[in-house]
Amino acid sequence: MANLIRELYARYKVERDPKIKGQLHNLRYRIGIIRHMQIFGVLASLGSALCLFLLFAGLETSAKYPFGASLISLLISLLLSLMELFVSIDALKLQIADVDQMDDRQTMDDRQQAMDDGTGRSDL
Numbered sequence: 001m002a003n004l005i006r007e008l009y010a011r012y013k014v015e016r017d018p019k020i021k022g023q024l025h026n027l028r029y030r031i032g033i034i035r036h037m038q039i040f041g042v043l044a045s046l047g048s049a050l051c052l053f054l055l056f057a058g059l060e061t062s063a064k065y066p067f068g069a070s071l072i073s074l075l076i077s078l079l080l081s082l083m084e085l086f087v088s089i090d091a092l093k094l095q096i097a098d099v100d101q102m103d104d105r106q107t108m109d110d111r112q113q114a115m116d117d118g119t120g121r122s123d124l
Helices: 002-015 018-056 060-117
Strands: none
Touching: 002 018, 018 060
16 A cells, blocks of 8 residues: 555656545545554454453453453454445545546547548447
8 A cells, every 4th residue: 555655646746636636535544544443453452362361360350341342442443444445445436437437438539530530330
């Protein structure tokens, strides 16, 4: 993802295309989601480790609290992962739609060229 951001940034410095700016904004948003997802994932792992330590020390009642907190952290991390997945899919759909629009424009240009050439073919 870092390489993609660097590449888009370099392209934006040259082209100033609003689509590239939108992609950079989307990537910034996704990075924020991923950062929070990783933080909650690490907290879930730390809570589980603390829970196991407390169980090993014979403190079963005390182990319930870090275990509950780790489950909540894991749930939040998984929900953030799902959210990032949807954002990523939406970005890819926009990119594919852009390619489809370019193909449609090319097809229209080909038809116009055929009409201009006098072939009159409209089956392109």
